Amino acid sequence: MRVVVTGASGNVGSALLRALHWAQPDWDVVGLARRPPEARLPEAGTDVTWHAVDVSDPASPDALRSALAGADAVVHLAWAIQPNRDQAYLARVNLDGTRRVLDASRAVSAAHLVVASSIGAYAPAPAKPVVDESWPTTGIRTSHYSRHKAAVERMLDAFESAGPGPAVTRLRPGLVLQAPAGSEIGRYFLGRLAPLVRAARSALPVLPLPDGLVANVVHADDLADAIVRILQRRSPGAFNIAADQPIDPATIARSLRARRIPIPFAALRAGTELSWRAHVQPTDGGWLDMARYVPLMSTARAKAELGWAPRHTAEETLTALVDALADGQGWTTPVLAPR
Numbered sequence: 096m097r098v099v100v101t102g103a104s105g106n107v108g109s110a111l112l113r114a115l116h117w118a119q120p121d122w123d124v125v126g127l128a129r130r131p132p133e134a135r136l137p138e139a140g141t142d143v144t145w146h147a148v149d150v151s152d153p154a155s156p157d158a159l160r161s162a163l164a165g166a167d168a169v170v171h172l173a174w175a176i177q178p179n180r181d182q183a184y185l186a187r188v189n190l191d192g193t194r195r196v197l198d199a200s201r202a203v204s205a206a207h208l209v210v211a212s213s214i215g216a217y218a219p220a221p222a223k224p225v226v227d228e229s230w231p232t233t234g235i236r237t238s239h240y241s242r243h244k245a246a247v248e249r250m251l252d253a254f255e256s257a258g259p260g261p262a263v264t265r266l267r268p269g270l271v272l273q274a275p276a277g278s279e280i281g282r283y284f285l286g287r288l289a290p291l292v293r294a295a296r297s298a299l300p301v302l303p304l305p306d307g308l309v310a311n312v313v314h315a316d317d318l319a320d321a322i323v324r325i326l327q328r329r330s331p332g333a334f335n336i337a338a339d340q341p342i343d344p345a346t347i348a349r350s351l352r353a354r355r356i357p358i359p360f361a362a363l364r365a366g367t368e369l370s371w372r373a374h375v376q377p378t379d380g381g382w383l384d385m386a387r388y389v390p391l392m393s394t395a396r397a398k399a400e401l402g403w404a405p406r407h408t409a410e411e412t413l414t415a416l417v418d419a420l421a422d423g424q425g426w427t428t429p430v431l432a433p434r
Contacts, residue, residue: 097123098326099166099205101150101196102173103143104128104428106276107211107268110315111170111322112143118323127162127173130429150192151175151184159199168207168326169200169261177283179239179379189243193250201260207329208261209322210251214269214311214337216244220390223309227393228267228333235388238381262331268318269311269337269392272412275426276315277419278433285420286377292351292420302353304344305360307387311337314407324401334401335392338409350414360387 098115102108103126115124124143131145146162148155150173163169173196175188193210200208215238218231234245248265255263272280281289313336321336348355360383368380397403418424425433 096167096326097125097165098168098170099125099127099163100170100172101127101148102171102211103145104130104132105172105174105430106273106279107271107315107318108172109275109426109428109431110273110319111172114316114319114323116142118320119327125162125166127159128428128430132428150195151187153191155192156195156199159195160202163199163203163205166200166203166205168209168329169196169205170209170322170326171196172211174211176240177377179377182239185239185243190246190250193247197250197254201254205261207264207326209264209266209325210247212248212251212265212267212333213240213244214267214335214389214392215241215385216248216267217389217392219388221307221388224390225393226390228265228335228396230390235381235385238385239379240382241385241389262329264325264331265333266318266322266325267333267335267392269313269341271315271318272312272416273315274415274419274424276431277416278423278425279431280416281420282377282434284376284378284382286375288376289420290423292417299351299353301356302344302348302351303356303358303363304347305358305363305387306344307360308347308383309341309343309391310386310389311341311392312409312412313337313405314412317405317407320406321397321401321403324403328401330400332396334397335394336397336403337392337394338405338407338412339394340409341391342409342413346410346413349410350417 126143126145127148129149148158175185216232218233232248235241344355364380364383370376371379423433425431
């Protein structure tokens with residue numbers, strides 16, 4: 096089978112390449128990235144064929160169709176999180192880019208299209224119910240990430256109702272973490288504050304966090320395992336993918352080796368928004384809104400239909416990421432490499 100992966104050099108893409116190498120070494124794997132790696136990736140085999148394609152480029156449709164030619168399955172993972180001050184750029188990558196991948200997948204008659212949505216696409220649920228894949232995907236209004244993921248869900252609705260085309264699978268993972276993405280995640284969410292994580296772990300006696308920050312996470316390798324199973328079965332529809340237990344303020348505090356003290360959510364959000372506006376760090380308050388208001392996810396469908404189960408707990412996944420942030424760990428692709 097020929098599988099084409101967009102965003103193949105990123106957090107999820109790198110884990111998927113590793114999983115495909117070990118689970119399906121006979122498959123023909125094609126990786127698309129704006130900046131493909133120049134060297135062989137560790138544990139990803141030598142059989143990945145790379146194409147330099149920028150899905151945000153209006154001139155990219157021809158390159159996309161060429162790279163997707165002969166694809167049995169397309170896994171669309173390309174997504175931009177930063178710079179979140181440049182909403183026009185994010186829309187070019189996340190919305191226009193997704194539309195181009197959908198059009199190219201139909202044009203080359205791919206049989207299966209797997210698209211990365213997110214827990215962030217779900218409608219607000221302040222009481223934190225545990226929901227299945229039928230929960231509305233209208234997003235959190237104050238989060239640009241959530242709005243874009245909800246827009247992609249509507250794009251997929253239209254794509255599926257437009258006539259014959261690929262079987263469509265919607266991935267809805269929690270926040271995807273892994274140690275090899277430590278450098279990237281630090282840059283995206285902490286910016287210049289990322290090097291302070293090492294000092295914070297050893298000298299942070301207390302950590303002020305509000306009660307409402309409870310959210311699903313998933314290790315990138317567990318998400319990659321789910322994608323491989325989806326590809327093997329050509330399973331359509333939506334799948335929630337997450338570790339069995341969410342992270343909460345106590346989990347975060349333990350990962351940072353601190354004692355948590357409660358503060359009002361409004362105080363944390365105001366401080367985050369103020370520091371973002373002052374260019375101290377790159378994360379706006381909408382990310383906190385999403386963490387507070389999205390529901391928790393049931394993964395019963397993935398377990399029943401895919402035979403999938405997470406191998407990593409939420410707490411060990413978060414702790415490994417914190418360790419990686421503190422040590423400046425990364426991976427060998429340009430987007431994951433330490434800087």
